[in-house]
Amino acid sequence: xxxxxxxxxxxxxxxxxxxxxxxxxxxxxxxxxxxxxxxxxxxxxxxxxxxxxxxxxxxxxxxxxxxxxxxxxxxxxxxxxxxxxxxxxxxxxxxxxxxxxxxxxxxxxxxxxxxxxxxxxxxxxxxxxxxxxxxxxxxxxxxxxxxxxxxxxxxxxxxxxxxxxxxxxxxxxxxxxxxxxxxxxxxxxxxxxxxxxxxxxxxxxxxxxxxxxxxxxxxxxxxxxxxxxxxxxxxxxxxxxxxxxxxxxxxxxxxxxxxxxxxxxxxxxxxxxxxxxxxxxxxxxxxxxxxxxxxxxxxxxxxxxxxxxxxxxxxxxxxxxxxxxxxxxxxxxxxxxxxxxxxxxxxxxxxxxxxxxxxxxxxxxxxxxxxxxxxxxxxxxxxxxxxxxxxxxxxxxxxxxxxxxxxxxxxxxxxxxxxxxxxxxxxxxx
Numbered sequence: 001x002x003x004x005x006x007x008x009x010x011x012x013x014x015x016x017x018x019x020x021x022x023x024x025x026x027x028x029x030x031x032x033x034x035x036x037x038x039x040x041x042x043x044x045x046x047x048x049x050x051x052x053x054x055x056x057x058x059x060x061x062x063x064x065x066x067x068x069x070x071x072x073x074x075x076x077x078x079x080x081x082x083x084x085x086x087x088x089x090x091x092x093x094x095x096x097x098x099x100x101x102x103x104x105x106x107x108x109x110x111x112x113x114x115x116x117x118x119x120x121x122x123x124x125x126x127x128x129x130x131x132x133x134x135x136x137x138x139x140x141x142x143x144x145x146x147x148x149x150x151x152x153x154x155x156x157x158x159x160x161x162x163x164x165x166x167x168x169x170x171x172x173x174x175x176x177x178x179x180x181x182x183x184x185x186x187x188x189x190x191x192x193x194x195x196x197x198x199x200x201x202x203x204x205x206x207x208x209x210x211x212x213x214x215x216x217x218x219x220x221x222x223x224x225x226x227x228x229x230x231x232x233x234x235x236x237x238x239x240x241x242x243x244x245x246x247x248x249x250x251x252x253x254x255x256x257x258x259x260x261x262x263x264x265x266x267x268x269x270x271x272x273x274x275x276x277x278x279x280x281x282x283x284x285x286x287x288x289x290x291x292x293x294x295x296x297x298x299x300x301x302x303x304x305x306x307x308x309x310x311x312x313x314x315x316x317x318x319x320x321x322x323x324x325x326x327x328x329x330x331x332x333x334x335x336x337x338x339x340x341x342x343x344x345x346x347x348x349x350x351x352x353x354x355x356x357x358x359x360x361x362x363x364x365x366x367x368x369x370x371x372x373x374x375x376x377x378x379x380x381x382x383x384x385x386x387x388x389x390x391x392x393x394x395x396x397x398x399x400x401x402x403x404x405x406x407x408x409x410x411x412x413x414x415x416x417x418x419x420x421x422x423x424x425x426x427x428x429x430x
Contacts, residue, residue, distance in 0.1 A: 038365060058274045076104050106146070175235075177187050186238050188270070189227070189272055192278050198284075204393065206307055207370060218272065228324075261306070263316055298409035
């Protein structure tokens with residue numbers, strides 16, 4: 001039976017209404033996917049600028065440590081198959097400009113010559129460095145290795161670094177000074193700077209550390225009084241605070257994010273000290289980078305699920321950090337959905353609609369952000385002007401790698417929420 005004209009008009013009206021509703025949702029999703037990076041860029045830029053002004057005023061009143069009053073510090077260096085990096089790390093520790101400290105090397109059941117190298121380094125630096133060795137019979141992960149080192153450490157303050165970390169001579173002094181200036185600080189983290197820059201991937205990560213990670217921590221510190229996480233490559237703890245939280249947690253994917261939020265739950269503050277410089281190695285293969293970022297994203301997800309009650313009970317600044325973590329995961333899911341929509345439009349409708357004004361605004365803000373990060377780190381990170389030419393490539397790299405790692409982390413957590421406490425030496429571009 002043929003439909004009458006009123007029936008056709010009614011069906012057409014319903015179809016057009018549904019189409020307009022679908023387009024409205026699609027446009028809203030597009031606005032969020034592109035607008036969210038723009039919004040956070042504004043926050044990072046503004047917060048980091050005010051942080052710089054605040055720190056400039058603060059440094060004028062900063063007291064420097066002297067040998068007579070400097071507390072004893074234990075530096076923990078966990079290692080698993082680190083023959084290629086450990087010797088350089090110990091060499092940097094032997095040349096620290098700090099009067100009273102010991103180094104505790106922890107071998108987590110390495111299968112190469114790491115343990116033998118530790119004993120050789122102990123003998124080599126015996127006249128200049130108090131160096132202790134802890135040899136673990138079973139590989140149970142970095143968190144467990146740090147806990148075992150903590151048991152033998154004698155310091156009033158403890159500094160944890162990675163086996164590829166090269167510390168600036170004043171790095172420990174900067175961290176301990178910051179801890180002593182504020183008795184509410186349970187931990188203070190330093191600023192990592194990439195040192196392997198021979199590949200495109202390494203140079204892109206160099207930009208990321210100085211223009212994204214550094215700016216984020218500065219903005220978080222100024223605007224919320226807290227940071228999402230310490231950097232495991234260089235962080236100092238007050239012994240009292242580390243004891244209060246029970247040390248590091250071997251049952252989580254990222255022990256540095258986890259211990260940050262356990263500090264908060266025990267009413268300790270965590271701070272960022274960008275004057276404490278640590279030179280690090282980063283992955284130079286895409287597979288190694290993606291694996292690292294998936295681990296970071298999953299660690300953040302684990303902490304979010306563990307600390308969700310903080311959205312209602314934590315101090316306001318920490319609530320904002322938790323909320324931002326939730327929004328970031330929502331952004332990843334909606335971005336993936338938006339990409340599928342665009343692929344469908346190209347394949348079947350042969351059309352693609354993007355808001356050019358938003359894209360121009362996003363790239364302009366990223367240009368400002370990277371210029372600020374470059375200028376703030378040019379001296380300490382030994383940056384060259386041509387590095388800024390990589391910014392357009394980096395913008396695409398950053399959001400895509402974070403999107404992929406976030407989605408993979410969500411998937412891995414849903415499939416396997418548990419993990420074992422072992423580790424392998426990561427891809428460090430060697």
